[in-house]
Amino acid sequence: MATAELVLGLLHNGPAHGYDVKRGHDAWFPDSRPLAFGQVYTTLSRLERDGLVEVVDRGSEGGPERTVYALTPQGREHLAHWLAEPIQPALGAVDEMVRKVVATIRTGEDASAFLARQRSSHLRRIRELKAVESDSDSSSWLVRDYMALHLDADLRWLDNALDRITEQKETSR
Numbered sequence: 001m002a003t004a005e006l007v008l009g010l011l012h013n014g015p016a017h018g019y020d021v022k023r024g025h026d027a028w029f030p031d032s033r034p035l036a037f038g039q040v041y042t043t044l045s046r047l048e049r050d051g052l053v054e055v056v057d058r059g060s061e062g063g064p065e066r067t068v069y070a071l072t073p074q075g076r077e078h079l080a081h082w083l084a085e086p087i088q089p090a091l092g093a094v095d096e097m098v099r100k101v102v103a104t105i106r107t108g109e110d111a112s113a114f115l116a117r118q119r120s121s122h123l124r125r126i127r128e129l130k131a132v133e134s135d136s137d138s139s140s141w142l143v144r145d146y147m148a149l150h151l152d153a154d155l156r157w158l159d160n161a162l163d164r165i166t167e168q169k170e171t172s173r
Contacts, residue, residue: 022035031132115165122151130148
C-alpha cells in the first residue's frame with residue numbers, strides 16, 4: 001500500500017496533525033483496515049526527512065502536544081506524479097485464498113468443503129458492503145464497489161475451481 005502517498009493526499013487540502021491524518025484515512029476507506037497511529041507518525045517522520053512535508057506548528061491546545069504538518073512544494077509535486085501514474089497489475093501475485101485452496105488439494109483435505117465455506121464468507125462480505133448506506137458527500141461508495149466487485153471476481157474463480165476439482169475427481173474414478 002502506498003501509505004506515504006495517501007498521507008500526502010490527506011494533507012493536500014491543508015495542514016493537519018497525525019490524528020487528523022489517521023481520521024481522514026479511516027473516513028476515506030471506512031470498510032478497510034484502519035490506519036495505525038504508529039504508521040501515521042512513522043510515515044510523517046519519513047516524509048519530513050525526505051522534504052515532502054514540513055512542520056508548520058506545534059501546540060497542545062490543552063492536551064498532548066500535536067505537531068501540524070503541511071505539504072512542501074516537493075510533496076505536492078510527488079503527490080501529483082503518483083496520482084498521474086497508472087498502477088501495474090499484480091502479475092503473478094497469489095493471495096492467501098488461492099494458497100489455501102492449493103494447500104487443501106495438495107494435502108488431501110476436502111477442497112470442495114473449503115471452497116463452499118470460502119464462497120459463503122465472500123457472499124456474506126458482499127452483503128455487508130451492499131447493506132451500508134452510501135455517503136452522498138463521500139467517495140466511500142467507490143471503495144465499497146471496488147471491494148464488492150473484487151469479491152465477485154473471487155466468487156467466479158471459486159466456482160471455476162470447484163468445477164475443475166469436480167471434473168478431475170470424476171475423470172480419476
